[in-house]
Amino acid sequence: MSWLSSVRNALSLVVPKKETPDNLWHKCKGCRQMVFTKELEENLSVCPNCDYHERIGPLARFTQLLDDGWSALPTPRTPEDPLKFRDSKRYTDRLKTARTETGEADAFINARGTIEGHRVVIGVQDFAFMGGSMGQAVGEAFIQGVEAAIADKAPYVVFTASGGARMQEGILSLMQMPRSTVAIQMLHDAGLPYIVVLTDPTSGGVMAAYAMLGDIQIAEPKALLAFTGRRVIENTIREKLPDDFQTSEYLLEHGMIDMIVHRKDLRAQLATVIGYLCGQRAAA
Incomplete structure (x- = not known):
């Protein structure tokens, strides 16, 4: 060992190397x-x-939007692997990995609380959990949110973020589309608002179901909002699509959504919308 190496090793024992956080x-x-x-x-x-x-998850959404004192609803129990599905990995292994990485039971979490004093139930879809894919657990959580909103006589606000139906559950995942539609009708029968906030990305079966059935459709800026992929559409119609196709701004321009709201303004905007809708329905 050279003299220089000896000195360097000795100094490393006296002056420890500073650790730099990986997430700085x-x-x-x-x-x-x-x-x-x-x-x-x-x-x-x-x-x-x-x-x-x-993209942010349920905890960040709840913290940003709800007044202090909110509480998360327990995750409903559903069959873990009804089709015993396996591709390159077992479906149960994919679920375990997603739960470890996100700390969540599945891709849809509900919470009840208030926004500027207005009672509300909020459901948030997390893209970090298997692409926010819609399976039985997501369907059950959505229905749970509707039932909680009806019990609280409060509006139901849903934040969507999904790649679509969960292929590992086959037809059972597609069945969540009509189930969620019936649940929304239950909310309407109770005279309560259903508000959707579309976030990046929302697509597939979710876009074709509860994501586009809101009384008010809000979107975050520049979010990707689509039923199917751009390339599939271009190959089908043999035409080049506009550069901003399938964005929040494009959908707003063509009347598919009601407004685009920056995240810093979303809490105040939701409070205004909830106050207006609940006041109108109470008067009716």
């Missing part, structure tokens, strides 16, 4: 710039440089 910086998916993670979180996970809205 975040690379924005919009502008590709590096942003301090703390600065991003303080800005509600919106890039301070380009305003790109990063």
Whole structure:
């Protein structure tokens, strides 16, 4: 061992190497710039440089929107692997991995609380859990949210983020489309509003079901909103689609949604909408 190596080893024992946290910086998916993670979180996970809205999970949504004192609803129990599905991995193994990574039981979580004093039940779909895919657990959680809203005589606000139906559950996942539609009708029969906030991305069977059945359709800026993929559509119709096709802005321009709301304004906007809708229905 050389003299220089001996000195270096001795110094490393006296002055320990400083550890740099792995999550100190975040690379924005919009502008590709590096942003301090703390600065991003303080800005509600919106890039301070380009305003790109990063994907966030249920806990962040509840914390940002609800007044203090909110509570999460217990996750309903459903069959784990009804079709005994296996591709490159067993479905049960995929579920275990997703639960470990997110800390959630499945892709849809409900909470009850208030927004600026207005009672509300909120359901949030988490894209981080198997792409927010809709299976039996998501369907049951959606119905649970509707039932909780009816019991509380409160509006139901749903944040969608999904790649569509969960292929590992086959036809059972597609059955959640009519089930959620019937649940929404139950909410309407009770005279309660159903409000949808479309976030990036919302697509497939979810887009074809409860994502587009709101009394009020709100979207976050520049969210990808689609039933099927752009390439599939272009190959089918043999035409080039506009660059902004399947974005929040395109859907707003063509009358598919009611408004686009920045995340920093969403809490106040939801309070206004809830106050107006509940007041109108009470008067009726």
